[in-house]
Amino acid sequence: MKALCWQGKNEVRVESVPDPKILNPRDAIVRVTSTAICGSDLHLYDGYIPTLRMGDILGHEFMGEVVEVGPSIVNLKVGDRVVVPFTISCGNCFFCKNEMWSLCDNSNPNAAVAEKVNGYSGSGLFGYSHMYGGYAGGQAEYVRVPFADVGPLRVPHGLDDEQVLFLSDIFPTGFMAAENCNIQPGDTVAVWGCGPVGQLAIRSAFLLGAERVIAIDRFSDRLIMARETGQAEVINYEETDILEALEEMTGGVGPDSCIDAVGLEAHGHTIDAIYDRAKAALMMSSDRPSVLRQALQACRKGGTVSIPGVYGGYLDKVNFGAAFAKGLTLKMGQTHVQKYMLRLLNYIQDGKIDPSFIISHRLTLEDAPEGYRIFQKKIDHCTKIVMHPHETIH
């Protein structure tokens, strides 16, 4: 089959690789009909996430048709259309039973590596480095899905791929980011980053009852999308002092909650952001946490900072004192996708949201290397790339 394989920093290539096969009784093989490039794939592409190996197949946002099931799979059959969560979860451990799916105890065969780095290991993830299990990802024609009796969601008739594809990651991720804010009536939520997760966090915040959402980015097309599709108030951080603007817009108290939908590769022109870039350039730091600093500083007393943006290592000069002084609640982590899929599917079926609004580009799998390039550079107003591996699109 054809699959997109990581070659090194800023280099991916479509290769012919062996077809996946059933390795465990609870596996299924899925013929991928739609697969997307996620913003967190760019962290891999940019070389920020350790333990990737040459030849690893990327991709963790995908869906398709079941073509083979292992002997223990009874809830899926060949021919079912499924969306597959990017978190691989066993459904049996303490964490899965308590809906902390992304913290599954059993799905990461390289848990020892993650333990060395983080103390304890989270779940395995598709296509996201060997520290997270080393599982082959879904930017391919076919993919093996472990614990397939737990994760994949069958797609009801009448919904096309692009309406439900983002149930695999970014819609639940944006939703969990908003849910973590514990939104109360009248709340104002500030969202840093108007990429796909940020856009869906904006929509989710309103779905959960926020009165106002303030969206922050530097790309005018993304800010326009946040304003026109998401009904958010917007700030361009290249033109406006964010902290002053947020204070002014919230009557001097700050947003009730702040969402960092940017993570470790934050840009910016403040002194701390320049400092971060210099340290990263000298390979003295892995993360550039300038958005997190702003969120901690801007949030109102007793508020919540929710962090769906990915961080990878040690963070320098983070104003943790501000978080302590204001009694902030910090919530973060990989998304517990399985917890949200059915609820969000209902939102889609009820017509409350159609997440496909974020798609800007549709490519073939062969075009994936170019897709990574334009997504990384934000060329051609790129917000989200979807590929259909078994179709020819031109």
Added chain:
Amino acid sequence: MEESKEKVEASLIISSSPEELFEAFISLSSYPAFVPKLKSVTPVGEKKVKWVMDASLNGGGETLMDWTIAITSEHPPRMFTWKTCDASPVKAKGCISLKPLSGDRGTQVKVVFQYTRPNEFVINSFIRFFGEPLHARVKEVLRRFKCLIETGEIATTEGQSHGAISKLETFSDWLTRIESAVLMRLQSPKKDERKQRIMS
């Protein structure tokens, strides 16, 4: 040659009852399912089994070694102890204890493992610098056991699809094999017993 004793402990919580776990642990014949490179376990007497381990570098089964293990005490469903028999090339003993936790939190499993190894400065220094501690290996076996008990299978990526691997990756793979070789050498009690190696 001088020998030194080493003791490691590892602990893990498993979502199961002490009774079920005791049954699974005391049934020594099931160990090949979760102990890497353990080829077979055969009963050889009352509460005694023979373990056959693949000690080859590449896991191809060219170098096998065996030893006998005996259960020395049983206190179901909380604890049992074992040791290798005197004639075995490996001198080791251990204890597995099970402590039920409140609510639905399962059972805390504690493994204590003691073994005897030669004092060889160069090898021991190498292991301290590069090697995977025995504790990590015991923990890995325990983790695989937990996965098998809780899910019915052991999560794996061995045999999955993958793109072309570079010469650099191949070199890295060989470094891993060299490290494994030194670990195996460390496990041999005497020089004249080098052919009898174990990998845990």
